[in-house]
Amino acid sequence: MIKIKEYYKFSTFDKYILKEFIRPYLGSIFLIVIMVHLTEIMEKLDFFMKHHITFAEIVKYYMYKSPFLILEYSPIAVLFAVVFSLGMLAKNKEIIAIISGGISFQRVVAYLYIFGFLFSLFLIGFNDIIVVHSQEKADEMYKKFKNIRSSYDRRNFSMYGKHNFLYNIGYFSYQNQELSKVQVLRTTPLKDKILFRIDAKRAVWNKTKKKWVFYDGVIRYFNNNGDIDRIEKFSEKEVKIPETPADFAYENKSIDKLTIKEALEYINKLKIKGFSYQKELVDFHLKFSFPFMCFIMLLLGAPMSFYSTKSVVILSIGLALLGGFLYWIILGIFLSLGKNSVIPPFLATWVANIVFLAAALYIHKRIPG
Numbered sequence: 001m002i003k004i005k006e007y008y009k010f011s012t013f014d015k016y017i018l019k020e021f022i023r024p025y026l027g028s029i030f031l032i033v034i035m036v037h038l039t040e041i042m043e044k045l046d047f048f049m050k051h052h053i054t055f056a057e058i059v060k061y062y063m064y065k066s067p068f069l070i071l072e073y074s075p076i077a078v079l080f081a082v083v084f085s086l087g088m089l090a091k092n093k094e095i096i097a098i099i100s101g102g103i104s105f106q107r108v109v110a111y112l113y114i115f116g117f118l119f120s121l122f123l124i125g126f127n128d129i130i131v132v133h134s135q136e137k138a139d140e141m142y143k144k145f146k147n148i149r150s151s152y153d154r155r156n157f158s159m160y161g162k163h164n165f166l167y168n169i170g171y172f173s174y175q176n177q178e179l180s181k182v183q184v185l186r187t188t189p190l191k192d193k194i195l196f197r198i199d200a201k202r203a204v205w206n207k208t209k210k211k212w213v214f215y216d217g218v219i220r221y222f223n224n225n226g227d228i229d230r231i232e233k234f235s236e237k238e239v240k241i242p243e244t245p246a247d248f249a250y251e252n253k254s255i256d257k258l259t260i261k262e263a264l265e266y267i268n269k270l271k272i273k274g275f276s277y278q279k280e281l282v283d284f285h286l287k288f289s290f291p292f293m294c295f296i297m298l299l300l301g302a303p304m305s306f307y308s309t310k311s312v313v314i315l316s317i318g319l320a321l322l323g324g325f326l327y328w329i330i331l332g333i334f335l336s337l338g339k340n341s342v343i344p345p346f347l348a349t350w351v352a353n354i355v356f357l358a359a360a361l362y363i364h365k366r367i368p369g
Contacts, residue, residue: 024080032076037062037069082298083301083320116298120294155171156171162242165242174248177207195221199220200215212238215235216235218234256283256287278345289353296357296360334348334349
């Protein structure tokens with residue numbers, strides 16, 4: 001037991017391995033982010049000039065966009081960094097000398113793998129705390145550039161509400177907090193009978209009373225047989241319904257721009273309202289599966305570097321590009337299947353990881369020692 005502890009004790013060499021990996025990772029992710037930004041700036045140069053966007057505003061805008069790019073391209077940067085760093089050690093015969101001295105390859109990369117696992121966990125938190133909010137800031141700035149008001153307006157939609165309410169809405173203005181061409185139905189818990197139905201030209205949210213005021217409409221009350229019991233016409237009437245303006249606008253939000261807590265609340269609201277939430281559930285699971293691709297890329301790249309004793313830089317770039325390309329192809333196919341309800345959401349987001357993990361384990365078996 002003491003020998004095992006000594007064998008796996010964190011050493012100076014482990015620090016060296018981690019340092020040699022972190023440096024190319026930081027360098028590559030920095031270069032990738034800069035290149036993506038420069039490409040987009042060239043494409044939008046006319047737009048920035050036309051709208052008289054200052055240099056400081058452009059810099060600030062792309063700083064807000066950077067965290068998302070760091071998250072998105074980290075798996076590629078990780079694969080490049082591990083193949084490059086360990087490949088250089090293999091080229092200089094350092095790893096071969098260590099393995100010849102009785103230390104296994106698995107021991108050489110043990111703390112690198114631990115770091116990769118912890119880094120994947122870190123990226124989940126990084127996405128939840130930093131990326132979501134920076135994306136929101138970037139969106140706000142872009143809307144300001146184009147003079148677009150932040151709006152969640154919707155046209156011609158139906159939705160289930162709380163307490164057995166059903167809504168058919170012609171138009172919803174979030175800015176004015178107003179509904180147009182409104183139809184409200186309330187049913188029994190089994191939804192087999194209508195209790196009453198409201199048809200109105202419009203409804204406006206009263207912020208003080210926190211109630212909807214309906215205008216120019218009629219209420220039809222139904223009896224147990226489903227027949228109209230009585231009809232009430234009105235020009236203006238306060239109606240107590242459980243939904244607020246935020247509830248009518250909620251469906252326009254994107255899961256990748258919500259925190260984990262907000263995403264769960266959003267999906268739960270879609271369930272309650274009777275909407276399909278398959279796509280949202282796929283995107284929710286992606287918040288966890290995608291960061292762990294960094295750990296799997298480490299597992300995949302480390303044994304590959306064992307054979308990369310020549311042209312290390314070219315091999316590292318080639319494998320990073322090839323690995324990233326294959327991963328996005330596989331992920332894209334299964335995400336599409338998941339969002340179209342062909343396979344479960346959880347499986348849709350993890351299949352690509354499983355495929356790459358299987359490849360990594362297979363390569364590991366072929367490493368001597």
